[in-house]
Amino acid sequence: MSVLYMVLPLALIIATVAVWAFVWSVKRGQFDDLETPAMRILHDDTEARRPKPSDERKSPNS
Amino acid sequence: MSSPEAAAADAAQVACAHCQLPVPESLLEPGEAHQFCCHGCKTVYAMIHAEGLEAYYDLRGEEDALPVKNVAGSYEELDDPTFTARYCSARPDGLVTTELYLEGVHCSACLWLVEKSLSQMEGVAEARLNFAQARLKVMWRPDAVPLSAIASRLASLGYPAHPARYGTKDVTQEEERKLLIRLGVAGAVAGNVMLMAFALYGGWLSGMEEEYRTLFRWGSLLACLPAALYSGWPFYRSAFHGLRNKVLHMDLPISLGIGAGFLHGLVNTITGRGEIYFDSVSALIFLLLVGRLLQLRQQRRASESTELLYALTPSSARRLGEDGEARRVPLEAIQVGDRLEVQAGEMVPTDGVVESGASAVDLSLLSGEAMPVEVRKEDQVWGGTTNLQDTLVMRVTHAIRDARVGRIAEMVVDAAQSRAPVVQLADKVAGWFVGIVLVLSVVTFVAWRILDPAVAIDHAVALLIVSCPCALGLATPLAITAAIGKAARRGILAKSGAALEALGQLKKGILFFDKTGTLTHGRMEVVALVGPDWVKPLIAAAEAGVTHPVGRALRKACLDSGEAPTADEVELVHGGGLVAEVGGHTLHIGSPRFVRAHSLHDRGFAAQVEAWSQDALTPVWVAVDGRVVAAAGLSDRLRSEARASVEALARQGFEVHILSGDHPSVVSAVGRALGLPEEHCHGGQSPEDKLARVKAAAAEGQVVMVGDGVNDAAALAAATVGVAVHGGAETCFAAADVFLQKPGVDTLSDLVEGARRTTRTIRNNIIFSLAYNVLGASLAMTGLLNPLVAAILMPVSSLVVVTNSFRFQFVRAPEERA
Numbered sequence: 001m002s003v004l005y006m007v008l009p010l011a012l013i014i015a016t017v018a019v020w021a022f023v024w025s026v027k028r029g030q031f032d033d034l035e036t037p038a039m040r041i042l043h044d045d046t047e048a049r050r051p052k053p054s055d056e057r058k059s060p061n062s
Numbered sequence: 063m064s065s066p067e068a069a070a071a072d073a074a075q076v077a078c079a080h081c082q083l084p085v086p087e088s089l090l091e092p093g094e095a096h097q098f099c100c101h102g103c104k105t106v107y108a109m110i111h112a113e114g115l116e117a118y119y120d121l122r123g124e125e126d127a128l129p130v131k132n133v134a135g136s137y138e139e140l141d142d143p144t145f146t147a148r149y150c151s152a153r154p155d156g157l158v159t160t161e162l163y164l165e166g167v168h169c170s171a172c173l174w175l176v177e178k179s180l181s182q183m184e185g186v187a188e189a190r191l192n193f194a195q196a197r198l199k200v201m202w203r204p205d206a207v208p209l210s211a212i213a214s215r216l217a218s219l220g221y222p223a224h225p226a227r228y229g230t231k232d233v234t235q236e237e238e239r240k241l242l243i244r245l246g247v248a249g250a251v252a253g254n255v256m257l258m259a260f261a262l263y264g265g266w267l268s269g270m271e272e273e274y275r276t277l278f279r280w281g282s283l284l285a286c287l288p289a290a291l292y293s294g295w296p297f298y299r300s301a302f303h304g305l306r307n308k309v310l311h312m313d314l315p316i317s318l319g320i321g322a323g324f325l326h327g328l329v330n331t332i333t334g335r336g337e338i339y340f341d342s343v344s345a346l347i348f349l350l351l352v353g354r355l356l357q358l359r360q361q362r363r364a365s366e367s368t369e370l371l372y373a374l375t376p377s378s379a380r381r382l383g384e385d386g387e388a389r390r391v392p393l394e395a396i397q398v399g400d401r402l403e404v405q406a407g408e409m410v411p412t413d414g415v416v417e418s419g420a421s422a423v424d425l426s427l428l429s430g431e432a433m434p435v436e437v438r439k440e441d442q443v444w445g446g447t448t449n450l451q452d453t454l455v456m457r458v459t460h461a462i463r464d465a466r467v468g469r470i471a472e473m474v475v476d477a478a479q480s481r482a483p484v485v486q487l488a489d490k491v492a493g494w495f496v497g498i499v500l501v502l503s504v505v506t507f508v509a510w511r512i513l514d515p516a517v518a519i520d521h522a523v524a525l526l527i528v529s530c531p532c533a534l535g536l537a538t539p540l541a542i543t544a545a546i547g548k549a550a551r552r553g554i555l556a557k558s559g560a561a562l563e564a565l566g567q568l569k570k571g572i573l574f575f576d577k578t579g580t581l582t583h584g585r586m587e588v589v590a591l592v593g594p595d596w597v598k599p600l601i602a603a604a605e606a607g608v609t610h611p612v613g614r615a616l617r618k619a620c621l622d623s624g625e626a627p628t629a630d631e632v633e634l635v636h637g638g639g640l641v642a643e644v645g646g647h648t649l650h651i652g653s654p655r656f657v658r659a660h661s662l663h664d665r666g667f668a669a670q671v672e673a674w675s676q677d678a679l680t681p682v683w684v685a686v687d688g689r690v691v692a693a694a695g696l697s698d699r700l701r702s703e704a705r706a707s708v709e710a711l712a713r714q715g716f717e718v719h720i721l722s723g724d725h726p727s728v729v730s731a732v733g734r735a736l737g738l739p740e741e742h743c744h745g746g747q748s749p750e751d752k753l754a755r756v757k758a759a760a761a762e763g764q765v766v767m768v769g770d771g772v773n774d775a776a777a778l779a780a781a782t783v784g785v786a787v788h789g790g791a792e793t794c795f796a797a798a799d800v801f802l803q804k805p806g807v808d809t810l811s812d813l814v815e816g817a818r819r820t821t822r823t824i825r826n827n828i829i830f831s832l833a834y835n836v837l838g839a840s841l842a843m844t845g846l847l848n849p850l851v852a853a854i855l856m857p858v859s860s861l862v863v864v865t866n867s868f869r870f871q872f873v874r875a876p877e878e879r880a
Contacts, residue, residue, distance in 0.1 A: 004274060008281050011257075015250050015285075022246040026239050036193040039170040040177075 319530025533831030561799030566821030593692025
């Protein structure tokens, strides 16, 4: 059971990294608008099904 | 709600290919595969197909569609350097970004259409729409495409764009992010501490070696540190401020519980004896922050009041330079003394005096009057009103901030800021809650000191921790979040929970109704038409091109009987009516005074005018070839459900009044139709008068104001609860607490009922959580509490509050109603 001395601090370190990642994404504004991305998910499916009328027009949308 | 005849007529009508609303018979084009209800829809339909964006119709599905608002415009003012300097930011890579507020965004298909269509444009790098705020963030290359082209594209799709102009939005954004970070930390901590706590629970049950017990205790302490110090900080700060100002609210017992729990655990971990409660403490912090975030999110949804000013007036105006050339400039660039050109159908940009031209303006935005007012040289015109007939050239006398509409917007802001915040029910409870808990913990300490001194402090602290009002802290935000969601599904948009609570706590009070657009349809309609049928097509022909509401109403009333010929010649006469040549006949249509001057009158039409003035109908006479042959009575028709709604509201305990800018005789007539006493009908009220009345009533009791349009905005903000009704300016929402999406006032009693149920739910939540606190306190005082029991007790109480909040019905289902 002495592995606990290694595992517990490791778990806490991983948690710290996760929190840091969360803070990073909040500061970059990824949590500001939670409604619109939910709608956007549906859109991509529909788009893939329909063929584009003019193929030479490139779409700059990422 | 429509009669069977109307329903049958609806069924027979053709649906617009774009918006699915019925196409009026007059606009049906035989032989065409697709029919449209208006030019706007037709244009958008063609554009969507040209761009290959037909998926829009699939995406929109069953959503309620709206006909397209047709807004023409070159938007050249968006390319003006003044605009760029103020609203755009340039990036190092040569792209420019700005934010535009879009009208008409109401479903996810709109989102798709806007983003897709713009991203297909050359030169546009990114277009992202924030749906909830209808704000579009666009990034483009100015040398490849001008902003005006982007705005024109949006307008042609049916989404007119305005510059998004307010800065204070950033402040609350920052606040919310900080809170979210605290919440994230608290959540991570709670999870990890809970893991370690489980290990410790297991240790009690089946034994654990001392060294590992110590390890987990120190681990819990370390993990809990960031939560207690960082995440919990807002509670301590708020409790401290509350103490300093002698205001007791929920944060005080919360801080006590968390603080005592953490310190006690700290001491026990260092000394190695006694129980630790880090698991309860960190879970408490997490859940309470959730409640806090919910509250903050709701507050942020409230629009900024300063936005009100800019949304009321056009964002640009056509200024005449020295050379006589008209150029579009942003509104901010307009100065006193500038000469502006305002065309028919456009909004007057700011206050000024007419230099040349003669026309009629629609003052309903400022006065609520449905009848347009004639203006000519030297007459005053006001910003926000609509020019109806002819081009006017005006000289600016006030910049937009000093214009009448600007000062009204300021009144709105002042009234909104001075409104006392509604004291939440939970905070009322907090006061005596703290006192009782403190007294009890002292009693516990003293009692156990006598019985078994070693555990005295443990039990006293356990009491403080378990009585920490987690469920109480959640009781209000959860119920309100749920209520707002339920209300929204019924078309009632509440800006904040405080409004719902205030409305729910109202036992009785005064309810002020605006008349135009709220109780009435807000449109002039022909209510009575006396005359032979052959006159009708002639009238329709004569009024064909008229933008005046009276003319439009006449045309609408006369058009559905047979087809209309075209008029050969139409001449508008200011101050009276029009003269037209149709099919060889000369028509005079206008006020009785006008028509009398140009023709013979008799046939009892004068008596008709008398009778109609009793009902406050506006009379219009029609003379053909010098003889009066027909008369029409027009009024702004009362909504069919108005009377029933007023009666329902009276039953719910309100004293109903009417406040209107329209003539007192018209207002009295409406009051009579609704069954209201004469002294409750107030006509001839300017926006300033309305505000004064509402303020006076608010000083004596609770006031609810129901209105529509800018002329009600200040009064809405000053009332205890302001309700904006569909059809009013979008901006009314900034001043009002609640916005009814569906047209008409029948949802008003639903709103009151729902608000009362919400308050009841909050009250029930508080009672439940108090019951659990009593249970927990008894266990702590008798020494039966340990961290495991506390850890079970708390989630249960929170769970009860959560289920109670989400399962209550906002309004009784229609089939249950009498």
